[in-house]
Structure formats: structure tokens, C-alpha cells
Amino acid sequence: MSSPVAVLAVLAACLCGVPLPVACSDHLNYRPIIGVLAQENIVGDPHAQGSSYIAASYVKYLESAGARVVPIKINRTDEEYEKIFNSINGLLLPGGDVDLQTSQFSRLSKIFYDLAIKANDASDYFPIWGTCQGFQQMTVLTSNKNLLTLTDTKAVALPLTFTPASQNSRLFKAFPSGLLQSLSKDNITSNFHSWSLSLQNYSRNAKLKSFYKVLTTNTDGRREFISTMEANRYPFYAVQWHPEKSPFEWVDKPGMVHSAASVRASFYTAHFFVSEAMKNHHKFSSASEEERALIYNYSPVFTGLDGLLTCQPLLPPSPPDPAVSPLVW
Ligand SMILES: *[C@@H]1O[C@H](CO)[C@@H](O)[C@H](O)[C@H]1NC(C)=O
Numbered sequence: 001m002s003s004p005v006a007v008l009a010v011l012a013a014c015l016c017g018v019p020l021p022v023a024c025s026d027h028l029n030y031r032p033i034i035g036v037l038a039q040e041n042i043v044g045d046p047h048a049q050g051s052s053y054i055a056a057s058y059v060k061y062l063e064s065a066g067a068r069v070v071p072i073k074i075n076r077t078d079e080e081y082e083k084i085f086n087s088i089n090g091l092l093l094p095g096g097d098v099d100l101q102t103s104q105f106s107r108l109s110k111i112f113y114d115l116a117i118k119a120n121d122a123s124d125y126f127p128i129w130g131t132c133q134g135f136q137q138m139t140v141l142t143s144n145k146n147l148l149t150l151t152d153t154k155a156v157a158l159p160l161t162f163t164p165a166s167q168n169s170r171l172f173k174a175f176p177s178g179l180l181q182s183l184s185k186d187n188i189t190s191n192f193h194s195w196s197l198s199l200q201n202y203s204r205n206a207k208l209k210s211f212y213k214v215l216t217t218n219t220d221g222r223r224e225f226i227s228t229m230e231a232n233r234y235p236f237y238a239v240q241w242h243p244e245k246s247p248f249e250w251v252d253k254p255g256m257v258h259s260a261a262s263v264r265a266s267f268y269t270a271h272f273f274v275s276e277a278m279k280n281h282h283k284f285s286s287a288s289e290e291e292r293a294l295i296y297n298y299s300p301v302f303t304g305l306d307g308l309l310t311c312q313p314l315l316p317p318s319p320p321d322p323a324v325s326p327l328v329w
């Protein structure tokens, strides 16, 4: 006969589940570890040392909200990625400038996205966050197509236009009303992208439309595009704008914002995503394995303030041996 504890656990598993794979236990993981994908260096980047990088701002962004970071390097085997997946509590797909269908970054994204879908379907809550290129990559992963279109949004700070659906969103639910007001009125979200998912292409694609709920949009004056979305049935979130830049990047260019409200918006997005990761209970197989995987093993490299500012922040050259570095302290 099963023990009362087991019966309770089964009951709880049955009661949660729909529509999102709810984290069934009240018990949260207060030592969340989030994987951040590395990507190929930008061709011609004068600062590049190795062949891949992670921008330090994403690492600091997650750390500021109470998570630790594991870098996920390119060019590893599927088995290695699956092992990492089962050790981390969430995944961040950063901004950058690689091909969304042929790069190593896109290959890794697909491996982790597929694992996350499978895990969530089995009530193993696993959140994903995409920023800028990460947002764009998620649209390709979900639709199996590149449906992006060019917009005039290479260096501009915009206010968000909230949809009615945003009011019941998980992402914005706990944002203070004053902050939501700033986000909707002031030019505090940094846009550094040439490509966007137009509302039109989203609406015409059955997969995207059923998978994601649009929370905010923007326009470049010609096309309305999606700036924030969350998945209906999965803890997946994507922003076309750059919350990590306001507190952690200092290139002096149009579109960069460092106002108190922009920094607050940055923190609230990070805090939200880290709270999601706290619902996951994956673990490294030992403390020493965890220690070896953490980004603390790498030294960031300062790449100067003259950064190539496209979708991505400044480039962190990789350290000599390890293929990945957080960038710039
Ligand atoms: C829709 O996607 C196609 C690519 O499949 C792209 O060429 C086109 O510009 C997009 N149109 C809009 C309005 O976004």
C-alpha cells in the first residue's frame, strides 16, 4: 500500500497541471541556477579572442535577482547538453547577431527548447527567457520558420503599448502600477534590432498564434511588431527589447536609457524570471560538478565602450582556453 505522503503527492500532481505545468510543491528552490547560451563571435569583432562569447550584462542581470549562472558553450554533444539541462533551473537566450537557422546558437537553442517542452509536458516546470535575438530565435523554434521582417528599430528607446491580454499575464502581474505606467508612457525600453515579428505575421501563423500571447507591441512608424510575449501553456517569455542594458551597459548611443524607471523595469523582469526558475528542482549530481560548471570559473574581459551595438551588447572575448566568457566587468 502506498504511504499517505505518496498519495498526497499524487493528488497534488493531479490538481495542478492545467493549463500551465504548475510547480506543484510549495517548496521553492532558493538556489536557482540559470543556463545562458554562448554564441559565435561577430565576424570582424576586434575584441574577439576565442570563438564564442556571453555578454556580461546578462549574467549580472540574473545575479542581481538572486540566481547563479552556468554558461552553455557551443559545439558540445547532445548528451552533454541534456546533462546540463537536467542540472539547471531555467534558460536565458541572449541577444546577439547569429543566424537563427544555421548557427551553433540556434542548434543549442533547439536542443534546449525541445527538452523544455518535453519536461514541462511531464510537469517538470522549466522556464525559458529570450531577449532580442533570443526572442527572435523562439519565434523560429515555435513556428519552424523565419517570419521576421525588417523594421527601423536599430537604436531607439520606446514606451510599450500594452495589450488587454497583458493584464492577466504572468509576467506583468506583480509589476508595481507606477512602473507599468512608466513603461507605457516613457521611452524606457531599449530597442537594438533590425528584425521584428510583425503582428501581421504572428496573426497569420497558426503555431505562433496558439502558442504565444502578445503582451506588448511597438511600431517603427510603419509596422506594428511584438515587443513582449509569453507562452500560453509553457513558462516561456520573450522580450524584443533589452532590460539588461539599463543597469549594466554604458555605450553612449541613442536608445540607451539609464533612468531610475528603466533600471527598475530591468530588475522586475529579472526578478520575475528568477522566481520562475525557483519552481524548478533540477540539480547537478554533486557540489563539485556544480562548482565546475558555474560562470565564476571564467574571468570577464573588458572590451571597451566603443561596442558594436546591434542587437547585442558589447562583446566579451572568450578567455584563452574556455570557449566562453561573461564579458566586461
Ligand atoms: C512575413 O514573413 C515573411 C517571411 O516568411 C517576410 O518576408 C515578410 O516580410 C513578413 N511580413 C510581415 C508583414 O511581417
Ligand SMILES: *[C@@H]1O[C@H](CO)[C@@H](O)[C@H](O)[C@H]1NC(C)=O
Binding pocket: 156, 157, 158, 159, 187, 255
Ligand atoms: C519615443 O517613443 C516614440 C514612440 O512612442 C518614438 O517615436 C520616439 O522616437 C522615441 N524617442 C526617443 C528619443 O527615443
Ligand SMILES: *[C@@H]1O[C@H](CO)[C@@H](O)[C@H](O)[C@H]1NC(C)=O
Binding pocket: 051, 052, 074, 075, 323
Ligand atoms: C565550433 O566549431 C566550428 C566549426 O566546426 C569552429 O569553427 C569553432 O571554432 C568552434 N568553436 C568552439 C568554441 O569550439
